[in-house]
Amino acid sequence: MSRFRLSLAAAVVLACLGATPHPAEAGRVIVKYRHAADTLRTAQGADPAARLSARLAIGLRAGRHLDPVTQVLHADGISSAALAARLAREADVEYAVPDQLRTIRALPDDPLFGQQWHLHDAQPAAIRATSAWNVTTGAPGMAVAVLDTGVRFDHPDLAAKLLPGYDFVADAANAGDGDGRDADASDPGDFISAADTRDPVLQQLCGGNLSEQASSWHGTKVAGIVAAAGNNGTGIAGTSWDVRILPVRVLGKCGGFDSDIIAGMRWAAGLAVPGVPDNPNPARVINLSLGGEGACTPPYGDAIAALAARGALVVAAAGNETGPVGVPGNCPRVLTVGGLRHIGTKVGYSSFGPEVSVSAPAGNCVNTSGACLFGITTTTNAGATQPGANAYTDAYHPAVGTSFSAPQAAGVAALMLAVNPALTPADIIARVRQTARPFPVDPALPACPTVATSGDAAGQCNCTPTTCGAGMLDAAAAVLAALPPLPPGAMTLRDAIYLYDQPLDARGDKILAGVDCDVLQLVLDVTSGYTSLSMGQGHSLANALATQVPYVDTIQASDAMFAYALYRDQPVKTFVFNDKADPSSAARIGTATAFGYCYSTKPTAHVYLQRRDTCTNTYSDGRTTSCLVADDGSGPGSGLEGSMTLRDAIYLYGQPLNAKGDKILAGENCDVFQLVLDVTAGYTDLAMAQAASIDTAVATRFAYPDRIRDAAAMFSYALYANQPLKAFVFGDRNNASSPAQTGTATVFGYCYSTRPDARVYLREKDSCTDRYSNGQTRSIAGCLR
Amino acid sequence: MRLPRILFPILTLPVALAACALEPARVMIAFREPLDATAPALIARLENASGATIRYLAPVSPTLHAYSLACPKDTASCDAAIAALRRDPAVADVIVDRLRKAPAARP
Numbered sequence: 001m002s003r004f005r006l007s008l009a010a011a012v013v014l015a016c017l018g019a020t021p022h023p024a025e026a027g028r029v030i031v032k033y034r035h036a037a038d039t040l041r042t043a044q045g046a047d048p049a050a051r052l053s054a055r056l057a058i059g060l061r062a063g064r065h066l067d068p069v070t071q072v073l074h075a076d077g078i079s080s081a082a083l084a085a086r087l088a089r090e091a092d093v094e095y096a097v098p099d100q101l102r103t104i105r106a107l108p109d110d111p112l113f114g115q116q117w118h119l120h121d122a123q124p125a126a127i128r129a130t131s132a133w134n135v136t137t138g139a140p141g142m143a144v145a146v147l148d149t150g151v152r153f154d155h156p157d158l159a160a161k162l163l164p165g166y167d168f169v170a171d172a173a174n175a176g177d178g179d180g181r182d183a184d185a186s187d188p189g190d191f192i193s194a195a196d197t198r199d200p201v202l203q204q205l206c207g208g209n210l211s212e213q214a215s216s217w218h219g220t221k222v223a224g225i226v227a228a229a230g231n232n233g234t235g236i237a238g239t240s241w242d243v244r245i246l247p248v249r250v251l252g253k254c255g256g257f258d259s260d261i262i263a264g265m266r267w268a269a270g271l272a273v274p275g276v277p278d279n280p281n282p283a284r285v286i287n288l289s290l291g292g293e294g295a296c297t298p299p300y301g302d303a304i305a306a307l308a309a310r311g312a313l314v315v316a317a318a319g320n321e322t323g324p325v326g327v328p329g330n331c332p333r334v335l336t337v338g339g340l341r342h343i344g345t346k347v348g349y350s351s352f353g354p355e356v357s358v359s360a361p362a363g364n365c366v367n368t369s370g371a372c373l374f375g376i377t378t379t380t381n382a383g384a385t386q387p388g389a390n391a392y393t394d395a396y397h398p399a400v401g402t403s404f405s406a407p408q409a410a411g412v413a414a415l416m417l418a419v420n421p422a423l424t425p426a427d428i429i430a431r432v433r434q435t436a437r438p439f440p441v442d443p444a445l446p447a448c449p450t451v452a453t454s455g456d457a458a459g460q461c462n463c464t465p466t467t468c469g470a471g472m473l474d475a476a477a478a479v480l481a482a483l484p485p486l487p488p489g490a491m492t493l494r495d496a497i498y499l500y501d502q503p504l505d506a507r508g509d510k511i512l513a514g515v516d517c518d519v520l521q522l523v524l525d526v527t528s529g530y531t532s533l534s535m536g537q538g539h540s541l542a543n544a545l546a547t548q549v550p551y552v553d554t555i556q557a558s559d560a561m562f563a564y565a566l567y568r569d570q571p572v573k574t575f576v577f578n579d580k581a582d583p584s585s586a587a588r589i590g591t592a593t594a595f596g597y598c599y600s601t602k603p604t605a606h607v608y609l610q611r612r613d614t615c616t617n618t619y620s621d622g623r624t625t626s627c628l629v630a631d632d633g634s635g636p637g638s639g640l641e642g643s644m645t646l647r648d649a650i651y652l653y654g655q656p657l658n659a660k661g662d663k664i665l666a667g668e669n670c671d672v673f674q675l676v677l678d679v680t681a682g683y684t685d686l687a688m689a690q691a692a693s694i695d696t697a698v699a700t701r702f703a704y705p706d707r708i709r710d711a712a713a714m715f716s717y718a719l720y721a722n723q724p725l726k727a728f729v730f731g732d733r734n735n736a737s738s739p740a741q742t743g744t745a746t747v748f749g750y751c752y753s754t755r756p757d758a759r760v761y762l763r764e765k766d767s768c769t770d771r772y773s774n775g776q777t778r779s780i781a782g783c784l785r
Numbered sequence: 786m787r788l789p790r791i792l793f794p795i796l797t798l799p800v801a802l803a804a805c806a807l808e809p810a811r812v813m814i815a816f817r818e819p820l821d822a823t824a825p826a827l828i829a830r831l832e833n834a835s836g837a838t839i840r841y842l843a844p845v846s847p848t849l850h851a852y853s854l855a856c857p858k859d860t861a862s863c864d865a866a867i868a869a870l871r872r873d874p875a876v877a878d879v880i881v882d883r884l885r886k887a888p889a890a891r892p
Contacts, residue, residue, distance in 0.1 A: 148887065170843035170851070181843065204810075207884060218887045255886035259813050259843055259851030266846055274822075274844035292885040299813055299849055299880055320890040327885065339890075349890045362890070401890030 027075040027083035028063075032094040048092075049073055056086060107133070108231035108241065109781065110157075112392055115377040116236055117342065118361035118408065123374075124344040124440055124472070125361045127408055129239055131476035132415055134668075135483075135757050137230060138240035139418035139776050144226050144410050145268035145283035147261060148219030148290070150187030150249035152381050155220060155390040157228040157235040158245065163281045165247035168264040168273075173201045174252035181276065185247040189215035191385040192253055206254030214384040219247060221399050222289045224379030224392075225407035227414070231781055235392055236377055239411025239475070240418070242778065246283045251290060261290070261328075262303045269312035284417050287410040288316040288328055289403035296331035304333050313425035315410040317402035318359075319351035322451065322459040330355040335429050337409045338468045339363075339402040341460070342374040344440040346468055348459025350402050352448055357429055358436050358469040360408045363400030368456060371395035376404040412475045416482035418776060423482055431481040436471025439463035480757050493672065493752050495598040495606040497620040502609075504531045504578050504590040509612045512575040513541055514566070515631055516605035517598035520573040521718065523563045529590015530556040531577045537570040541610075541631065544574040557590060563718055597672070599752075647758040648751040650773040655762075657684045657731055657743040662765050665728040666694050667719070669758035670751035673726035674718040682743015683709040684730040690723040694763070697727040710743060811842065811882035812854050812867065816875050819847035827875075834873055835866035851882050 033048060049062035049071070063072030073096075075083050087096035107113070107130060119129040143163055153162055165185030169175035177188045196202050197210040223245045230241025250256040250264040267273045270282030286307065304314050316329040318338040329336040329351075339350030339362025346352060347362050365372035375398025382388040393399040413428050423431075441462050445452055448467035452460045465471070494517070502510060504526070514520030524533070533555060536548030555562055566573040577592065596607040608631065609618045615627040647670070655663065657679070667673035677686070686708055687701035704717075708730075719726040730745065749760040762771045763780065770778045814831075816822065823841045832839050835854075842851040856863040870879045 216887065251885075251887055255884045257811060257851065257882050257884055258880075259811070259845045259849075259882045261885060262813075262849070263843065263845040272847060274847055276844075290885050290887050292883055294883065297880050298878060299815065299845065303846075317888060320888040327883075401888055403887055403890075 027078040027080045029073050029080055029084045029087060029096050031071055031073050031087055031096045033071075033092055052087065052090065052093075056090075058083070058086065108237040109233050110228075110230060110235055110237045111233070112236045112377055115394075117374060118376060119237070119239065123342040123361075125340040125342050125359075127239070127360055127412065127473045128476040129408075129411070129415075132412070132479040134476075135479050135759065136242075136415050136418040136772075136776065137778060138227065138242035138411075138414050139421075139774075140242050140244065142414060142417060142421075143244045143246040143281045143283040144240070144285040144287060144414050145246040145248050145264075146219055146223045146226060146287050146289075146407070147248045147250045147264050147268065148222050148287075149190050149216065149251045150185050150219050151223050151245070151247040152217065152220045152379075152387060152390060153186050153247075154387075155224075155379050155381070157232070157379050157390075158220070158223055160232075161227050161229055161238075161243075161245050162223075163244050163246045165249070166264070166267060166276065166279070167249040168260045168267070168276075169249055169252040169256060170260055171205060171252070171257075173199070174205055174254055174256075175249075176253050183277075185249045187215075187217060187219050187249065187381075187387075189383060189385060189387060190218070190251065190253050191215040193385055196253065202253065210254075215381070215387075217381040217383075218251070218289070218403065219249070221378045221380050221393065222287060222403060222407045223247065225376065225404055226287060226411045228379055231779070235379065239408050240414035242776075243411070243414040243418070244281070246279075246281055255292075256290065258297070258299065258327075261288070262299050265303050265307060265314070269307040269310050271306055271310065282310070282312070284312055284421075285410045285413045286312055286314045287407050288314060289401075289406045291317060291319050291326040291329055293326050296327055300328045300331045304328070304331050308333050308425045311424060313413050313428050315406050315413060317406040318353075318356050320349040320401050320403075321351045322349055323351055325351050325353045325355040333425060333429075335409055335413065335425075335432060336469070337402060337406040337473070338463075339405045340463070340468070340472060342366075343442065344463070344472055345442050345445055346448055346451075346459075346461050346463050347400075348451070348457065349400075350405075350459075350468075352461075352463075352467040354466050356467065356469040358409060358432050358471065358473050359439075359463060360405040360473040362402050362405040363398060365398065365400070372398035372400070375399055378404065408475075409473055412473060412478050415475060415479050419479060419774065420482045420484045421774075422484065428482070432473065432478050433470035435474050435477035435481045436469065437474050437477075438471050439468065483756050492599065492601070493597060494600045494603060495620050497594075497596045497607045497609060497618075499594045499596075499609055499618070501527070501591050502594055504529050504592055505613070509576050509578050510594075511541075511545070511610040511612070512577075512594060512596045512607065513544075513610060513631070514573040514596065514598045514605070514607045516571055516602045517566075517573055517600045517607065518605075519565055519567040519597075519599040520575075520607065521563060521565045521595075521597040521599070522575040523595040523597075523718075523720075524555060524575075524577065524592055525562075525594075526555050526557045526559065526590060526592045528557045530554050531590070531592060533564070534574075534576040535564065535566060536574045536576070537566055537568040538572055539570060541572050541574065544570070544572045545576065548574060548576060647753045647756065648760045648773050650747075650749045650760045650762065650771075652747040652749075652762055652771075654680070654744050655747055657682050657745055658766070662698075662729050662731045662763075663747075664694070664698060664763040664765070665730075665747060665749045665760065666697075666763055666770075667726040667749065667751045667758070667760045669724055669755045670719075670726055670753045670760070671722075671755075671758075672718055672720040672750075672752040673728075673760070674750040674752070675728045676748040676750075677708060677717070677728075677730070678746045679708050679710045680744045680746060681710050683707045684743070684745060686717075687729040688717060688719055688727070689729070690719050690721040690726045692724060694725050694727060697723075697725050698729060701727065701729050810853060810855075811851060812870075813845060813849055813851050813880045813882045814870065814876055815878040815880070816848045816850070817877045818875070820875065822850035831870060831873060831876075835869040836862070837866040848877075 053060035061074040084096040227238035230237030248264040338356040338359035339347040341364040382391040448461035534548040536544035538544035686704040689697035689701035691697035838855040
């Protein structure tokens with residue numbers, strides 16, 4: 001049986017009280033009227049906006065109700081803050097706060113994050129990783145392989161992220177590290193020294209004359225874009241900053257041979273390579289920021305198919321030749337990534353063609369001299385012929401090229417796999433393409449494949465789906481598209497009915513009936529008078545009514561809102577309020593607002609209200625029938641706007657209840673957030689809140705008055721105000737000395753929402769971690785243990 | 786001046802090797818079944834069939850291995866050597882092992 005209180009504490013902080021009104025402004029506030037007995041009627045019938053408007057001489061317009069006593073109000077010529085401050089002073093207003101547009105951001109604290117324009121939202125081509133991070137920053141148990149020149153293991157932004165890896169460069173002269181294949185995937189540098197230019201072995205291997213060059217630290221750059229440590233107060237954040245990097249060295253001084261690259265691909269995905277120990281950390285994503293001319297060869301095709309069969313996706317750079325895509329980007333089953341300028345047109349050097357799956361920022365400078373304005377900021381090393389200081393690329397040492405587009409897509413693929421590890425490589429490619437944003441058009445440029453031929457715009461063109469892929473990579477949309485579908489038969493909110501101001505009188509019972517509902521929930525707010533409540537479950541309406549159990553309490557207008565749930569395996573569930581057996585009771589005259597929610601695996605499940613006094617059945621779609629006509633079983637069902645459905649659920653067994661810190665079960669973007677709590681030892685205090693952010697919710701939480709003990713039955717609570725964050729807090733830091741708080745509880749959290757990105761997580765303040773339903777954990781930013 | 790006939794092959798050998806080096810100096814041989822790709826008997830058989838000098842380089846997979854292929858004459862001979870290798874009953878395919886690079890871009 002569930003019991004719940006909806007009333008939220010009034011201690012909402014009013015923001016920006018000193019804001020100055022401006023004639024052009026349009027104020028928008030959320031007002032909650034005081035929960036007096038007559039207020040609900042006022043809110044429903046007497047237009048409180050008009051009343052306030054007349055009293056305050058402000059032209060208020062009524063907006064939609066969030067619940068019976070909470071409403072959005074609009075006014076022109078005044079800021080939201082000023083309007084909220086003005087309304088909050090009124091005696092019949094419990095609170096008034098600006099109705100602000102909110103988003104929840106998991107922004108990292110890395111000092112160079114501001115330079116990573118490609119991850120933000122501002123530039124047209126940026127991949128919107130910051131929005132994707134609201135859902136996930138990657139799974140720490142997942143690896144992305146970077147097949148490249150190796151990495152600098154001592155880089156502070158990579159060190160903690162790197163798996164051991166392997167060096168597959170078989171030729172010692174090309175490897176430059178004194179031997180062939182070995183277990184050391186570090187990058188000694190791919191420089192060509194003066195001595196190297198005279199080395200006939202290296203010349204023969206590299207296929208031509210050699211000229212001196214400094215080390216590129218290419219693998220270190222690519223690895224940083226994939227998964228540099230995020231939110232560590234250092235340098236940059238990777239695209240999927242919680243994933244691990246598997247460095248696989250396949251490129252030496254003059255590049256890498258197909259045989260080494262393919263061997264490295266196989267090993268990275270966990271396939272056998274003779275003479276090499278098995279990879280204990282197979283990667284789900286293999287990044288290849290490398291390539292060469294020619295058609296895809298069978299060894300590549302076979303290897304990519306074998307990798308796909310193991311669930312490993314190959315991501316490849318399109319190339320920087322302003323021409324056709326080479327190997328391996330032109331192989332089937334590869335997510336091939338082209339390069340964009342910051343404004344979304346093809347960057348001059350990027351290769352293009354029908355093999356490109358999607359495009360992403362590759363770095364462009366705009367300026368022909370001086371600072372490069374839109375390079376890709378990433379990890380690198382400052383050494384020329386020896387490893388030097390670990391460093392970052394910048395405007396004067398920029399990283400540009402499709403080599404740096406591909407790891408963005410690899411990082412996005414890792415984010416997608418974090419939320420849905422069941423995705424196949426084909427699933428990922430399809431979703432990345434489906435969610436890519438359309439390319440913009442610069443009227444000064446030709447449409448690809450025709451490219452501008454002169455000046456600074458040489459090689460540039462307006463991308464098309466047959467030249468630059470399906471569109472611009474969108475991390476946020478791709479991650480949302482990756483979320484797993486509901487399992488077959490998942491219990492879903494099928495029907496809901498909202499009945500305001502129902503008369504409670506002595507003329508007859510009112511019956512809220514649910515047909516085929518697995519869980520039928522009643523939320524009841526008696527706004528005047530009182531009522532008694534009975535509940536029944538049976539194989540028919542008559543059977544449910546005949547076997548109903550009277551509720552022991554009488555619910556008064558002065559009580560907080562109550563909620564109840566029925567979930568026995570019976571097709572018909574009923575809540576009966578008022579009582580025909582006691583028609584003489586004048587005190588029973590009053591009003592109530594009732595909400596009925598029907599959760600079910602059956603799409604036809606539905607609710608209706610039967611009024612015995614008028615002999616009518618009222619359904620959620622407004623249809624009425626005679627109470628003498630048996631419910632036909634079809635019902636309206638599935639009629640909810642936006643298809644609110646079970647989006648996420650978390651099951652936490654044996655959670656310790658201790659004095660070290662609060663546990664917060666949080667629901668993001670859940671329209672209805674339900675907690676089922678079973679204290680199995682000891683006890684806990686419980687608080688609930690709904691707000692724009694978790695911090696605000698916790699600050700304004702409303703405590704449940706009773707402690708929940710192990711002797712109590714399993715309790716259930718639900719929150720459903722129109723707020724993006726809903727939270728249940730159990731345990732209490734203010735009572736940290738209480739030994740009685742030690743114990744255990746089992747917690748179930750259910751998130752029903754119209755939004756596919758709605759989710760739940762448990763915030764454990766004692767360990768400074770958030771735990772998600774997919775097993776992922778994430779450190780809480782700024783949390784002190 | 787006429788060169789002694791005996792010097793002719795010596796003078797032309799670097800040209801032939803260079804041609805071979807520019808094209809299929811390295812190959813990947815795909816075998817039909819996993820085998821010991823380093824076995825001297827296997828390499829000797831492949832050399833006899835192709836007329837090239839073959840050196841084992843590295844494994845790629847249980848059935849795919851990299852070799853260097855030094856052809857004695859010219860590019861056409863390399864092609865002929867590869868064609869001969871493909872006719873070996875244990876060989877499924879022979880693919881040129883090309884060099885790939887991290888693509889460079891101008892800022």
